[in-house]
Amino acid sequence: MLGYVLTQLDLTALAWTAGITVVASLYWVFYLRPRQDSRWIITLPEDQQS
Amino acid sequence: MTDTLDPTIPVSAVAPQAPADAPKRLSRSLGVVGGTLLTLSCVTPASSLFVIVPDLFSSLGTYTAMAIGIGSLICIAVAFCYSELGTLIPSAGGEYAMVGTLAGRFAGWLVFIQSLIVVMIVPSLIAIGTSEYLAPIVDVDPRIAGAAVMIAATVAGLLDLRANAWLTGIFLVLEVIACAVVSFLGFSHSERGASSLLHGVVGDGSGATSPVGMAAILAAMGTALFVTQGFSTAIYLSEELENPRRNVARTVLWTLGLSVVVILVPVIAITVGAPDLDALSAGNISELVAGWSGSAVGTFVSLCIALAIINAGIVMVIQNSRVLFASGRDKAWPEPANKAFGTLNRFSAPWISTLAVGIPGAALCxxxxxxxxxxTGVAVAALYLLVAVASLFSRSKHHKNAPAWRQPLCCRSP
Structure with missing residues (x-):
């Protein structure tokens, strides 16, 4: 349903959001992914880690 | 999604133990009532009603309530996903922590980006709406008023002027009173029956009307979803809720339910009470209230709304600066940026994060x-979609037996 809703939305807004997402994905591919050990480390509260 | 977690890897491997000098975890001291009221105060449903909904009136006319109703039904399913994930991974990191832990770091990154789009734009959108409700006392360009509200909110954020519980509660009460007054006035000046809610008609401003179909509702669904967006922020409190496995779900669902009531009832009242379809489609709630009640009550309600919007702007800038602060903590950027976003001023406010939210926010006006x-509608829909997909991973082998609130009627993957 949400996927269908997405296809019906304003094209300009879709293009802007897609553009931002593509740039962010490139940042992930070329910067974050090669530095997995030191970047984008998702932290969880201590009582949820086990 | 090439970076999906190996389900055999325990969660702790993804989220390594915090170093000894890391901030201590938050105290679990909130119950469902406290969590719901706090989330509602941040959601500020009245700001959605009085700023976002008028756009829906102009495109959907009498179908506005229908669109919000359908959006709310979708949001119930989304709330189930949030509740399940929020109880499985109760983290103040919110969506990206949940999705990143379950569906992989790349998925978490995409969720973070959609959240960032939403948190960067929404305060400006809300702030732009201020001028319409200040109109009874001062006439100011909406963009100028919006930018001024954003700058004021940024200054408040820099000084860490967090609204205390009482002040936040007072603003919430003012909002609810404004919504209740609008509802009462709308229903007491009813011009058309409830059946009008089931027949989509919009005015064109010159007395003529045109029908509205389901295609228009779907096209506006992004905005309709955006109207109730915010209920999910209850999961940001999941590190502070007592018994999170049970209370996160209750808080999310109660917040959604109350938000829908506070928004939908006045929308129905406005739809049946607007003097004509042109007035309804113009979406000027301030004028409608003044027309129903006379200028004094209209002015009072408008100023209540303006105050609620300004409060919402301050709360959002402060809250959203914490999103950037958290991204620096989770090392999403090059080290100088991470350090900058984490820098606190003498008021203990993350001042660079606050400026990074506030100044672009003023420009976005x-x-x-x-x-x-x-x-924002597209980003919200994409965010919900990613959370829904991630919820499927919560039924994977590694997580399916983990203690958590489980949504009803959901598939069970092997």
């Missing part, structure tokens, strides 16, 4: 309102 609304 000069971008066309429709574009901002539509982009």
């Amino acid at each position: 000069f971008v066309p309102n429709d574009l901002l609304t539509n982009i």
Whole structure:
């Protein structure tokens, strides 16, 4: 349903959001992914880690 | 999604133990009532009603309530996903922590980006709406008023002027009173029956009307989803809720339910009470209230709304600066940026994060309102979609037996 809703939305807004997402994905591919050990480390509260 | 977690890897491997000098975890001291009220105060449903909903009136006319109703039904399913994930991974990191832990770091990154789009745009959108409700006392350009509210909110954020519980509660009460007054006035000046809610008609401003179909509702669904967006922020409190496995779900669902009531009842009242379809489609709630009640009550309600919007702007800038602060903590950027976003001033406010939210926010007030609304709608729909997909991973082998609130009627993957 949400996927269908997405296809019906304003094209300009879709293009802007897609553009931002593509740039962010490139940042992930070329910067974050090669530095997995030191970047984008998702932290969880201590009582949820086990 | 190439970076999906190996389900055999325990969660702790993804989220390594915090170093000894890391901040201590938050105290679990909130119950469902406290969590719901706090989330509602941040959601500020009245700001959605009085700023975002008028756009829906102009495009959907009498179908506005229908669109919000359908959006709310979708949101119930989304709330189930949030509740399940929020109880499985109760983290103040919210969506990206949940999705990143379950569906992989790349998925978490995409969720973070969609959240960032939403949190950067929404305060500006809300702030732009201020001028309409200040109109009874001062006439000011919406963009200028919006930018001024954003700058004021940024200054408040820099000084860490967090609204205390009492002040936040007072603003919430003011909002609810404004919504209740609008509802009462709308129903007491009813011009058309409830059946009008089931027949989509919109006025064109010159007395003529045109029908509205389901295609228009779908096209506006991004905005309709955006209207109730915010209920999910209850999961940001999941590190502070007592018994999170049970209370996160209850808080999310109660917040959604109350938000829908506070928004939908006045929308129905306005739809049946507007003097004509042109007035309804113009979506000027301030004028409608003044027309129903006389100028004094209209002015009072408008000023209540303006105050609620300004409060919402301050709360959002402060809250959203914490998103950037958290991204620096989670090392999403090059080290100088991570350090900058984590820098606190003498008021213990993350001042660079606050400026990074507030100054672009003031600039965004000069971008066309429709574009901002539509982009936010797309980002919200994409965010919900990613959370829904991630919820499927919560039924994977590694997580399916983990203690958590489980949504009803959901598939069970092997």
